[in-house]
Amino acid sequence: xxxxxxxxxxxDLIGENQRRHSHVVSAARRISALYGFGEWSTPIxxxxxxxxxxxxxxxxxxxxxxxxxxxxxxxxxxxxxxGTAAICRALVTNGLTQSLPQKVFYAGPMFRYERPQKGRxxxxxxxxxxxxxxxxxxxxxxxxxxxxxxxxxxxxxxHVTLELNTLGDAASREAWREALIAxxxxxxxxxxxxxxxxxxxxxxxxxxxxxxxxxxxxxxxPQMAEFLTPEASxxxxxxxxxxxNFGISYRVNTSIVRGLDYYNHTTFxxxxxxxxxxxxxxxxxxxxxxxxxxxxxxxxxxxxxAGVERLSMLLDTAPESARPVIIVPVGSxxxxxxxxxxxxxxxxxxxxxxGYRGSLRKRMERAGKQNAAYVLFLGEDEVxxxxxxxxxxxxxQESEVTLDSVLSDAATFFxxxxxxxx
RNA sequence: GCGGAUGUAGCUCAGCUGGUAGAGCGCCGGUUUGUGGUACCGGUUGUCGCGGGUUCGAGCCCCGUCAUUCGCCCCA
Numbered sequence: 001x002x003x004x005x006x007x008x009x010x011x012d013l014i015g016e017n018q019r020r021h022s023h024v025v026s027a028a029r030r031i032s033a034l035y036g037f038g039e040w041s042t043p044i045x046x047x048x049x050x051x052x053x054x055x056x057x058x059x060x061x062x063x064x065x066x067x068x069x070x071x072x073x074x075x076x077x078x079x080x081x082x083g084t085a086a087i088c089r090a091l092v093t094n095g096l097t098q099s100l101p102q103k104v105f106y107a108g109p110m111f112r113y114e115r116p117q118k119g120r121x122x123x124x125x126x127x128x129x130x131x132x133x134x135x136x137x138x139x140x141x142x143x144x145x146x147x148x149x150x151x152x153x154x155x156x157x158x159h160v161t162l163e164l165n166t167l168g169d170a171a172s173r174e175a176w177r178e179a180l181i182a183x184x185x186x187x188x189x190x191x192x193x194x195x196x197x198x199x200x201x202x203x204x205x206x207x208x209x210x211x212x213x214x215x216x217x218x219x220x221x222p223q224m225a226e227f228l229t230p231e232a233s234x235x236x237x238x239x240x241x242x243x244x245n246f247g248i249s250y251r252v253n254t255s256i257v258r259g260l261d262y263y264n265h266t267t268f269x270x271x272x273x274x275x276x277x278x279x280x281x282x283x284x285x286x287x288x289x290x291x292x293x294x295x296x297x298x299x300x301x302x303x304x305x306a307g308v309e310r311l312s313m314l315l316d317t318a319p320e321s322a323r324p325v326i327i328v329p330v331g332s333x334x335x336x337x338x339x340x341x342x343x344x345x346x347x348x349x350x351x352x353x354x355g356y357r358g359s360l361r362k363r364m365e366r367a368g369k370q371n372a373a374y375v376l377f378l379g380e381d382e383v384x385x386x387x388x389x390x391x392x393x394x395x396x397q398e399s400e401v402t403l404d405s406v407l408s409d410a411a412t413f414f415x416x417x418x419x420x421x422x
Numbered sequence: 423g424c425g426g427a428u429g430u431a432g433c434u435c436a437g438c439u440g441g442u443a444g445a446g447c448g449c450c451g452g453u454u455u456g457u458g459g460u461a462c463c464g465g466u467u468g469u470c471g472c473g474g475g476u477u478c479g480a481g482c483c484c485c486g487u488c489a490u491u492c493g494c495c496c497c498a
Contacts, residue, residue, distance in 0.1 A: 126498060280498060307498030330456050364458035
């Protein structure tokens with residue numbers, strides 16, 4: 001084929017897919033508003049340093065997955081691989097570190113140069129929230145509760161479990177990290193090839209390994225809990241207690257370490273077994289040091305992000321498209337009347353289309369295919385008498401009403417409990 | 423970046439040991455322009471992913487390439 005194909009890992013959102021997608025985004029936006037999160041939109045590309053500085057040089061995202069290029073001035077630009085770093089940059093550059101806390105919702109495309117798979121694309125979409133300027137574990141719980149409510153609202157909560165972990169504060173994390181390096185170094189020859197690389201780059205990731213012999217070693221590895229400072233320990237206890245009070249159940253999973261370097265204290269993932277190996281559907285954590293790395297003051301923060309494509313795939317049913325009222329002229333009714341009715345209904349907020357091609361039979365057939373809620377017949381004879389016929393498509397029932405009543409109060413006929421209304 | 427599978431009509435797929443492409447669904451039209459979702463009749467659709475090779479002849483065999491998909495890595 002000589003037709004041009006979409007770029008690898010990109011996809012068009014059309015019809016049912018777009019409806020699923022929109023449904024996920026608008027649900028997330030609506031629920032976020034209930035928790036006081038307002039929407040920000042930041043640029044789709046940023047100075048490369050926004051990401052290289054924040055995500056960690058050894059993270060895969062920075063080391064091999066960024067879509068970076070030089071613009072015409074030779075400046076290094078990167079298509080955003082995630083949302084948090086950009087939101088933090090926006091917080092700083094807009095001077096909003098003076099008015100904390102800030103509660104932000106965002107939605108939009110992200111870009112990572114990866115091998116595409118089901119639920120993983122090179123251009124994909126995320127929704128996310130960031131609560132910046134709150135050091136208390138209650139903030140973490142609030143963000144998790146918000147995420148959970150989004151999943152509930154979408155009807156996918158029962159397919160998803162919350163896995164929770166703590167990385168402790170900087171001191172705890174460093175002590176643990178060193179203990180892990182010491183431990184795994186002792187068994188270096190038993191580690192998988194991947195994990196030997198991890199030992200150099202990011203030893204915490206070994207805990208997440210799926211390799212059989214790695215798992216055996218991991219079972220006896222030093223636990224984070226042993227290294228928590230008293231402060232970090234209190235934070236962890238408070239978080240779990242607050243989640244209990246929110247009525248949110250979770251499973252502690254000490255292998256949730258997250259791939260991006262900026263996390264501390266809380267990390268969590270909502271995972272499902274319905275998407276193959278792309279099981280993480282929503283994830284986040286606390287990042288107390290990130291805003292400072294962006295050149296701002298220390299602003300303790302917590303947030304989460306979710307993959308819209310993955311959530312869309314979990315939706316049991318696609319949202320239905322709106323059902324129109326379809327006007328079908330029969331015979332040759334006065335044109336003036338036909339268009340007057342058509343536009344009047346639209347002005348009154350009713351979704352209407354007109355069928356004016358083919359035989360009456362054809363017009364009805366098309367109305368059926370468009371899943372019309374009603375057909376409004378404007379028959380030549382009726383129009384002369386000042387009336388029209390309205391057919392309810394599901395029941396097939398038909399009734400005659402005056403044109404005046406349709407023109408003055410369409411709601412009576414079309415907006416009550418029917419999807420024809422928008 | 424690594425390993426496996428798969429690419430035939432808009433969709434789902436069939437196509438024998440190589441002999442110049444089929445079905446169902448959909449789509450369009452019709453069953454006298456006053457009534458759809460059922461039924462019947464007719465019609466439409468392809469450079470068989472792309473490029474090369476073997477052969478008298480390739481959808482089928484070989485090589486390459488691109489894409490999709492599953493797993494690994496990583497991540498939403």
